[in-house]
Amino acid sequence: xxxxxxxxxxxxxxxxxxxxxxxxxxxxxxxxxxxxxxxxxxxxxxxxxxxxxxxxxxxxxxxxxxxxxxxxxxxxxxxxxxxxxxxxxxxxxxxxxxxxxxxxxxxxxxxxxxxxxxxxxxxxxxxxxxxxxxxxxxxxxxxxxxxxxxxxxxxxxxxxxxxxxxxxxxxxxxxxxxxxxxxxxxxxxxxxxxxxxxxxxxxxxxxxxxxxxxxxxxxxxxxxxxxxxxxxxxxxxxxxxxxxxxxxxxxxxxxxxxxxxxxxxxxxxxxxxxxxxxxxxxxxxxxxxxxxxxxxxxxxxxxxxxxxxxxxxxxxxxxxxxxxxxxxxxxxxxxxxxxxxx
Numbered sequence: 001x002x003x004x005x006x007x008x009x010x011x012x013x014x015x016x017x018x019x020x021x022x023x024x025x026x027x028x029x030x031x032x033x034x035x036x037x038x039x040x041x042x043x044x045x046x047x048x049x050x051x052x053x054x055x056x057x058x059x060x061x062x063x064x065x066x067x068x069x070x071x072x073x074x075x076x077x078x079x080x081x082x083x084x085x086x087x088x089x090x091x092x093x094x095x096x097x098x099x100x101x102x103x104x105x106x107x108x109x110x111x112x113x114x115x116x117x118x119x120x121x122x123x124x125x126x127x128x129x130x131x132x133x134x135x136x137x138x139x140x141x142x143x144x145x146x147x148x149x150x151x152x153x154x155x156x157x158x159x160x161x162x163x164x165x166x167x168x169x170x171x172x173x174x175x176x177x178x179x180x181x182x183x184x185x186x187x188x189x190x191x192x193x194x195x196x197x198x199x200x201x202x203x204x205x206x207x208x209x210x211x212x213x214x215x216x217x218x219x220x221x222x223x224x225x226x227x228x229x230x231x232x233x234x235x236x237x238x239x240x241x242x243x244x245x246x247x248x249x250x251x252x253x254x255x256x257x258x259x260x261x262x263x264x265x266x267x268x269x270x271x272x273x274x275x276x277x278x279x280x281x282x283x284x285x286x287x288x289x290x291x292x293x294x295x296x297x298x299x300x301x302x303x304x305x306x307x308x309x310x311x312x313x314x315x316x317x318x319x320x321x322x323x324x325x326x327x328x329x330x331x332x333x334x335x336x337x338x339x340x341x342x
Contacts, residue, residue: 002293002307004333005158005246006326007200008052008112009059009312010039011319021056025087036091042323044099044107047330048308050157052110053088055312059114059162060122062086067119067139077135084142086111089151096154108157111147112200113140115163116182121171128173130181137185145189158306159190160198161216167203176209183213191215198246198306204232211241220246222310224292225253230299238303245303248310249292250284250329255315257283273317280324289332290339297336307333 012021013035024032036054043051055062066072072083092109099107116136124132140161148156161183165172174182183199190197191214198218199210207219219238223229225248238244251257257279261269269275293307309329313322 002304002333002337003049004047004330005050005110005306005308006043006048006052007160007252007309007312008055008110008162009314010043010054010056011313011316011322012056013038013319018056018058022058022061025057032087033091036088037095039319040092040095042319043326044095046323046326047334048326050108050110050306052112052160053086053092055088055112055314059112060119063114063140063143064119064123067136068123075135077132077139079139079142081142081146084139084146085150086113086143086147089147093153096152100153107154109151109154110158110160111144111156112160112162113143113186115161115199116140116186117172117174117179118163118165121165121169126171126173128178130174130178133174133178133182134185137182140186141189144187148189148193148195156195158196158198158218159187160200160220161186162200164200164202166199166201166209167205167207176206176212179209180212183210184215187213187215196305200246200311202311204229207233208237211237211243217242218244218246218305220248220306222248223296224248224251224289224310225256227292227295230296233300235300235303238300243303244305245296245300246306246308247293247296247300247304249289249296249307249332250309250325252309252311252313252316252325254279254317270317276317276321280321280328284325284328286328286331286335289329290335293333293336294339297340 039054067079072079074080096107119136120133187197197216199216200220204221221229258269316322
């Protein structure tokens with residue numbers, strides 16, 4: 001069974017921008033709760049098995065604002081557990097309750113947290129202070145623990161650590177041992193509770209490092225836009241360390257796909273949004289998505305546990321187009337599963 005999930009970010013409703021969202025969060029504006037609920041319901045309606053809470057905020061600042069607040073600190077850069085809350089999850093309690101009434105089952109939710117290295121690089125750059133990295137890791141573990149313990153109307157099924165710099169950013173000065181230690185600290189709660197714990201990478205170049213992190217069982221690969229990424233991973237390593245993959249089967253690089261359409265039509269498709277519909281009607285169709293998953297499965301077979309879009313959809317021009325991509329992705333995964341079993 002391959003589970004369909006998404007990475008997290010989602011387009012804002014028309015007329016909204018990130019500045020408004022940040023201000024609304026600071027002011028506890030109730031409108032933000034409705035925006036989150038509506039987006040989450042769209043993910044559910046699109047057929048996502050384990051949707052991620054909708055991310056509309058900056059992936060670094062939403063955690064750093066709390067971690068850097070001295071009133072929220074137990075020690076420098078180590079947040080008090082009771083203050084380590086992800087606001088978006090509280091908004092999902094109503095969505096979860098509605099889902100439970102409708103289906104008789106708890107909604108499975110994926111929680112994405114920014115990893116300790118990413119937060120460190122954002123705040124301190126390339127100079128390596130191991131104790132500071134581990135402090136960030138301890139704080140991230142508290143955000144995870146808080147999320148798991150406070151979920152009432154839904155179930156935290158997957159934890160994802162977002163570390164896009166690993167394998168891409170040459171500024172990283174930490175050695176592998178330091179990174180493994182930090183990632184182990186950051187995931188000890190989810191690991192102890194046997195919750196699927198994933199790392200979302202933008203490049204799998206250093207996936208062997210991740211294989212040595214005991215609590216991370218799933219390695220995310222953005223393989224829809226970059227099929228060659230699959231060539232970097234050896235199935236034998238996955239089997240040796242008992243790791244699984246989360247495969248990207250639908251492209252999310254909206255600017256790259258729009259550039260293809262610009263060249264095809266000799267126009268600027270951003271000024272003619274109807275042309276962008278071709279992304280979901282001709283480029284990222286269920287059939288193409290099923291073929292991608294079939295190719296990945298031919299290499300890794302049952303080492304694939306999750307599949308979905310490569311990355312988040314926050315940069316997409318509308319919620320409607322993002323919804324259609326999610327819908328196509330779910331249909332494509334189902335087509336593949338039906339072919340495999342039937």
